[in-house]
Amino acid sequence: MSDGTLSERYRDVSHDRVVAAWTRHLGILAIGLLLLGACFAADIQSAVTVWWVYPAYSHCFLIIPITAWLIWEKRESLKSNLPSFSPQILLAAIPLLLFWTIGKFASITEARQFAFVGLAEIFIAAVLGWTIFRKIAFACLYLLFLVPTGQYLIPYLQEVTAKFVEWGLNLAAIPYFRDGLVFELVNGRYEIAEACAGLRFLIATVALGALFAYLSYRSKTKIALFLLACFTVPIVGNGIRALVTVMVANYTDNRVAAGFDHIVYGWVFAVAIIMLILSVGSRYRDPEAPAERAGGAIAAPVPSYGSLAATLGGIAATLIVLVLVSQYAAADTGSPDIAALDQAAGGSGWSRTAPALDWHTDFSPPAARIERAFVPRNGSGATPVDLAIDYYVRGAKSASMLASGRHAWQSDPWHPIQHQDRRQSVGAETMPVDEYVISSGGAQRLVWVSYWIDGHFTTSTPLIRLLEFRSGMMHGHSAILVLTTPVNGPQAEARDRLEALLSSLHDLPAGLTRAGLARAGAPANN
Numbered sequence: 001m002s003d004g005t006l007s008e009r010y011r012d013v014s015h016d017r018v019v020a021a022w023t024r025h026l027g028i029l030a031i032g033l034l035l036l037g038a039c040f041a042a043d044i045q046s047a048v049t050v051w052w053v054y055p056a057y058s059h060c061f062l063i064i065p066i067t068a069w070l071i072w073e074k075r076e077s078l079k080s081n082l083p084s085f086s087p088q089i090l091l092a093a094i095p096l097l098l099f100w101t102i103g104k105f106a107s108i109t110e111a112r113q114f115a116f117v118g119l120a121e122i123f124i125a126a127v128l129g130w131t132i133f134r135k136i137a138f139a140c141l142y143l144l145f146l147v148p149t150g151q152y153l154i155p156y157l158q159e160v161t162a163k164f165v166e167w168g169l170n171l172a173a174i175p176y177f178r179d180g181l182v183f184e185l186v187n188g189r190y191e192i193a194e195a196c197a198g199l200r201f202l203i204a205t206v207a208l209g210a211l212f213a214y215l216s217y218r219s220k221t222k223i224a225l226f227l228l229a230c231f232t233v234p235i236v237g238n239g240i241r242a243l244v245t246v247m248v249a250n251y252t253d254n255r256v257a258a259g260f261d262h263i264v265y266g267w268v269f270a271v272a273i274i275m276l277i278l279s280v281g282s283r284y285r286d287p288e289a290p291a292e293r294a295g296g297a298i299a300a301p302v303p304s305y306g307s308l309a310a311t312l313g314g315i316a317a318t319l320i321v322l323v324l325v326s327q328y329a330a331a332d333t334g335s336p337d338i339a340a341l342d343q344a345a346g347g348s349g350w351s352r353t354a355p356a357l358d359w360h361t362d363f364s365p366p367a368a369r370i371e372r373a374f375v376p377r378n379g380s381g382a383t384p385v386d387l388a389i390d391y392y393v394r395g396a397k398s399a400s401m402l403a404s405g406r407h408a409w410q411s412d413p414w415h416p417i418q419h420q421d422r423r424q425s426v427g428a429e430t431m432p433v434d435e436y437v438i439s440s441g442g443a444q445r446l447v448w449v450s451y452w453i454d455g456h457f458t459t460s461t462p463l464i465r466l467l468e469f470r471s472g473m474m475h476g477h478s479a480i481l482v483l484t485t486p487v488n489g490p491q492a493e494a495r496d497r498l499e500a501l502l503s504s505l506h507d508l509p510a511g512l513t514r515a516g517l518a519r520a521g522a523p524a525n526n
Contacts, residue, residue: 018082025083029127032315033120039322040116047113050148056200057148059207064146066211070139077135084129085307090314093122097321104329105472106465107400113147119318126311138214145207150199157197157235164239165192165246172247179439180417187250194411198238201270205234205277212278218286226281237273244269331475336368336391336515344511345389348504350374353384359445361482362410364403366390368515374501383494385501388482391515394471401451401480402464408449408482413440421459424448424499427506431457435495437487444487446494448502452512453478477516481508 037044051060096118103111121140125133133140162181169176169183177184181192209230213223355373370389375382388408392401407414418437423430433448450457453467454476471478483502487494 018079021082025085025127028312029124032123032127032319035319036116036119036123036322039319039326040112043109043112043116046109047146047148054148054200056150056203058200059204060146060148063143063207067139067142070142071136074135074139078132081129081131081135083127083132085304085311086126086129087307087310087314089122089126089130090311090318093119093314093318096122097318100322101325102469104325105394106469107394107403107472108465109400110147110149114144114149117143117146123315126314142210145210150203153202154194154197154199157199157202157238158192158194160235161197161239161242162192164236165190165243168240168243168247174247174250181415182417182439183246185246185250190246190249191415192242196238196242198234198241201238201273202231202234205274206230208274209277209281212281216281216285222284222286229277229281233273233277234270237269241269329472336393336477338368338370338515340511340515341368341370341389341391344505344508344515345370345372345387346505346507348506349377350385350501350504351377356384356386356484356486358440358443359386359409359414359484361388361390361408361480363390363401363406363408363480364392366480367393376500383486383488383497385483385485385497387501388480388484389512390480390482391512392478392480394468394474394476394478400465400468401478402461408436408447408480408484409438409445414438414445415440417444422448424502426457426502427509429457429509431481431502432459434459437491445484446487446491446498447482447484448498450481451478452481452509454516455509455513457509477512479512 047060051057096115100112100115100119102108103115121133121143124136124140158181162178162183165183166178169185175186183190183192206227209227213226217223217226351374353373353375355371360371361369368391370387370391372387373384374387375384390401415438416436417439418435420435422433422435424433425431431450433450436447436449438445438447450459451464453464454471454474456463456467458464458467468478470476483498485494485497
């Protein structure tokens with residue numbers, strides 16, 4: 001029941017009653033948030049690990065202290081109201097639970113982490129009441145910056161940065177050769193690596209900019225324009241920074257703006273851009289709103305036991321759903337049949353040879369991995385073809401096959417320079433593949449990648465997400481198939497080798513299915 005309903009009688013209250021009301025509501029809220037955190041313990045640990053390991057998200061350690069300070073700044077205004085239970089707000093938990101369920105079974109960590117923050121905010125609003133929540137709404141919403149998201153932007157940011165470098169080198173008439181994200185100049189070779197994409201610069205600027213806009217502006221137009229600047233200026237600035245770094249390193253024979261200097265100058269440039277945005281933004285600051293002060297009688301609802309019971313029941317129901325779904329997802333489904341995978345990876349008419357030492361897959365750790373290298377039996381001295389199968393059991397600990405930053409090659413030293421979609425035959429099926437040409441120095445490889453989920457081959461990202469969700473619900477299984485070979489001559493010759501090996505894997509589709517059936521306890525010869 002919301003604040004101000006007929007079931008609540010208002011009257012002046014003493015200081016002791018104020019303390020008792022806040023103590024009661026904050027105590028219930030603390031217990032609810034602790035239990036919610038216990039349900040999301042693995043996702044919280046994952047987020048903190050990312051904050052610690054990746055500098056792009058180091059600012060996340062400051063989000064909770066900033067949120068606490070924002071709420072503390074509202075303390076005088078909060079004294080004018082007492083908390084009240086608003087159980088109807090818990091209805092908003094239903095779509096969030098559905099969103100969390102999708103993230104759970106589709107192995108999307110960010111979705112689960114966003115759901116956790118959203119559910120925490122719903123608990124806050126339901127236990128303290130909508131009137132209180134509105135006063136601290138920005139502080140609560142600022143907690144969304146706790147989620148380490150944005151990795152999917154890295155390839156696009158790399159490409160934008162490379163375009164800036166290309167544009168600048170053309171403008172300066174500096175001769176160069178571009179190979180994907182690598183620029184070959186007379187005095188050196190420079191790569192737009194993931195660390196050079198500017199993601200950490202962008203995310204930190206947006207997080208700081210959102211706080212600055214809240215504290216500085218009342219006009220929605222000013223807020224929108226400032227946040228737009230926080231998105232665009234860091235991207236442009238990072239492109240200019242990369243261009244200047246390459247040009248300075250080139251003109252100084254790599255004595256300046258390389259190695260440690262590159263990192264130092266990058267951070268100096270980033271800080272300068274942030275200071276520029278804040279300096280310009282502060283010139284258009286709106287006058288501060290009059291501070292709200294507590295005064296006079298406090299309008300305080302007498303607690304409604306019906307609202308209390310409904311709120312506690314809604315919180316309990318939410319936690320029970322989380323526990324039950326988590327237990328179902330965590331059911332032990334065994335391990336895949338390695339023998340079935342090994343049989344499926346045997347190419348007819350091909351001989352095994354030593355796998356390549358300069359290449360291996362870099363996907364999320366699978367339940368089983370098959371790595372083979374083949375040469376034609378009648379092809380003495382032929383160039384080998386490498387085959388890798390990463391097999392996943394869809395369960396609580398399984399990661400999405402599309403996890404950010406994971407590739408069919410090591411990001412260091414390989415980088416993609418070409419990509420196209422193809423369709424190939426394997427057994428009696430037609431299999432779509434993503435074809436990449438990757439480069440490392442003077443070496444190149446042709447790579448085919450396809451995703452198999454419960455009998456379906458695909459390379460479509462939306463379809464993979466949908467099939468992963470269904471597979472997670474049914475405790476299914478999935479695999480990533482990768483074929484690669486060196487490009488020693490025309491790409492057509494390398495493509496012919498991949499096509500020849502793939503067409504010889506007659507048992508591959510059935511073998512992938514058998515591995516999952518044996519894992520689930522069904523007869524392996526079905």
